[in-house]
Amino acid sequence: MSENQPPYGGAPGGQPGPYGQNPYDQNPYEQVAQPYGQVPAYPGGGQQDVNAYGQVPTGMPPLAHWGWRVLSALIDGLVVGIPQVAVTYGVNRPAGSLVALIGLVVLAYVEGTKGQTPGKMAVGTHTLREADGQVLGFWRALGRRLAHLIDTLACFVGYLWPLWDDKRQTFADKIASSVVIKP
Template identity: 45%
Template sequence: MSFGDPNNPYSQQPPQGQPSHPQQAPQGVPPQYGYPQQPYGAYPPAGMPGVPGAGMPPLAHWGQRVGAYLLDMLIILGPMYALGFIDLAGSDDPANAEPGAFFLIGIVYTLAMGIYQLYLEGKTGQTTGKKVLGISLHREADGRTLGFGMAFVRKLAHFLDSAACYLGWLWPLWDAKKQTFADKVCSTVVVKVNKG
């Protein structure tokens, strides 16, 4: 075999100084030592914002977002109202009834469930309603989830959606990125995800 023989595995060597395949950092070696860096929290090629070559997945339409919001409100507020009605039904004078034990239990449930849903949205991008409807909240720049703190800030930023005569809630109907005012301020997008 000679150096130019196609059957010789050593005959087609890359030029000196250039690797024949991309190098990956060994396990536990920080990427700053000459290895290519992968974006932190990168999603598989199925697609999330900010992942090279993946592109942004389809954006959630307004109806999905409204449906998820209504389902979340039913989960969070429904039991409080049901327990409040139980208190009213057990009262001798429903017109002048004071909040009873069931209603107070409902308030505690509402606060706990609201915090839990916020935790889920920050950690996974999905509240229960978003999960049921197959949508997810992510950072626009890199596709990562928000974390609890930023999810809380986004909830507070929804004040802007209501302050302008509720126009911010309708903004996704015509916006190119289907964002509310809160999404624009917090640089977030709501995307469709595969249910599975």
């Protein structure tokens, strides 16, 4: 091996390689030590919120009990289901499926823009973004509605998950980063 040729394919003469810095010029053990007990800063800046891990963030309204969620889902099911059944048996099956699809989109729109469906309005609950407490928006609300299909897998365990979850979230809530509150 010659004097100008560094080991392992680096650039000759200690110059940067084709991908930027010369890796042999960096000291991998040089790090800033944190004092014991001090929480390191978030990668995006600011201090880490210790309460955000597995606990309800501070300042959030009380989470809705599972019973309120079930009652609001039953009401929403009636709001969409009664017209769907009427059209399915009164007109035909494809028209009933179209009514169900329209109902899904309308519920997602109302929930995404107002935070409440008709069932949630009746029981007084709201669906909000977990991070900042704002309404979900249409696309996130529609994604949450579609993600409820995952809740039905494995014998509807996803719908039962709020019974023992710290944030009372279904799998769909976890995917959409949403919480259901009862102020």
